[in-house]
Amino acid sequence: MDWVSIVVAFSLLIAACGSEETVQEDGTGTEDEAGTDEEVDVHDENDEGLTITTSFSILGDMISQVIGDRGTVEYIVPIGDEPHEYEPVPSDFQKVSDADVFYVNGLDLEEWLESILTNVTETEIVAISEGVTAIPLEGGDEDDPHAWLSVKNAILYVENLVDDLIKRDPDGESVYRENADAYITQLEELDTWIEEEVVEIPEEKRVIVVSENAFKYFGADYGFETEGVWDINSHAEGTPQQVSRIVDLVNDLELPAVFVETTVNQDFMEQVSNETNVPIAGEVYTDAVGPEGSGAETYIEMMQHNVNVFVEGLK
Numbered sequence: 282m283d284w285v286s287i288v289v290a291f292s293l294l295i296a297a298c299g300s301e302e303t304v305q306e307d308g309t310g311t312e313d314e315a316g317t318d319e320e321v322d323v324h325d326e327n328d329e330g331l332t333i334t335t336s337f338s339i340l341g342d343m344i345s346q347v348i349g350d351r352g353t354v355e356y357i358v359p360i361g362d363e364p365h366e367y368e369p370v371p372s373d374f375q376k377v378s379d380a381d382v383f384y385v386n387g388l389d390l391e392e393w394l395e396s397i398l399t400n401v402t403e404t405e406i407v408a409i410s411e412g413v414t415a416i417p418l419e420g421g422d423e424d425d426p427h428a429w430l431s432v433k434n435a436i437l438y439v440e441n442l443v444d445d446l447i448k449r450d451p452d453g454e455s456v457y458r459e460n461a462d463a464y465i466t467q468l469e470e471l472d473t474w475i476e477e478e479v480v481e482i483p484e485e486k487r488v489i490v491v492s493e494n495a496f497k498y499f500g501a502d503y504g505f506e507t508e509g510v511w512d513i514n515s516h517a518e519g520t521p522q523q524v525s526r527i528v529d530l531v532n533d534l535e536l537p538a539v540f541v542e543t544t545v546n547q548d549f550m551e552q553v554s555n556e557t558n559v560p561i562a563g564e565v566y567t568d569a570v571g572p573e574g575s576g577a578e579t580y581i582e583m584m585q586h587n588v589n590v591f592v593e594g595l596k
């Protein structure tokens with residue numbers, strides 16, 4: 282992929298959008314009343330509160346819980362897609378350049394996105410995983426970015442968010458603190474609930490096998506071994522050797538179930554399931570919340586869903 286062309290194309294696009302807005306503003310005489318009102322709102326940033334853009338839906342939900350009515354939150358990677366290798370579309374660049382801040386996970390999850398976006402926007406990029414104790418990827422040279430799958434880390438994310446939001450919007454301090462405190466209480470309850478639920482799974486069966494080994498942080502918190510056909514989506518995916526390693530492992534450990542993610546090609550786990558006769562006990566959420574109607578539209582709901590699927594499959 283030619284990043285230079287993309288950056289140039291999107292710079293032109295943003296410039297074009299900017300001048301179009303100016304034309305509309307000057308020509309309000311021809312617009313109907315509703316249209317005129319909207320134009321005025323768009324240019325009156327104080328009324329709108331903070332405009333936040335973030336990289337993917339899980340962070341989008343966490344930020345929404347804290348910001349409440351004091352701003353708007355958009356995310357880049359659509360639900361169903363994964364954030365490791367997502368290729369931005371033109372509207373994504375607009376979302377970032379229009380924002381007061383672009384919140385990312387960090388731990389190199391959105392490296393691809395930052396590297397192209399920083400060329401076309403002045404918007405500040407803030408990583409909200411700051412302070413997380415990173416777990417390394419296989420080989421040890423890089424960190425695993427999936428820190429949000431630990432509820433304890435999610436609480437740290439929220440604390441980082443509150444600090445940053447207050448810096449940007451000091452008048453909102455009491456609102457942000459109140460929202461964050463309420464949300465952190467819910468997260469602490471979730472953490473306790475998970476600890477209680479996983480007790481149902483015999484210790485020797487506490488092994489999570491999925492396509493991408495994304496549950497390392499979750500596993501460290503709640504006493505699970507975790508395995509993936511591959512270690513991370515941005516690396517090699519689903520070679521025959523990777524699949525046969527997992528097939529052997531599932532057979533050796535006599536696991537009652539394996540799992541598959543909502544954001545990953547499911548063929549590989551189906552192959553593992555076929556070759557081992559071990560069922561896929563259900564879909565789990567790692568890199569995105571669920572779509573509307575899934576019952577997993579929020580971070581808390583997706584974690585509850587995952588735990589229910591793990592317990593049902595492995596107990």
Ligand SMILES: [Zn+2]
Nearest residue numbers: 493495514568
């Ligand atoms: Zn992932």
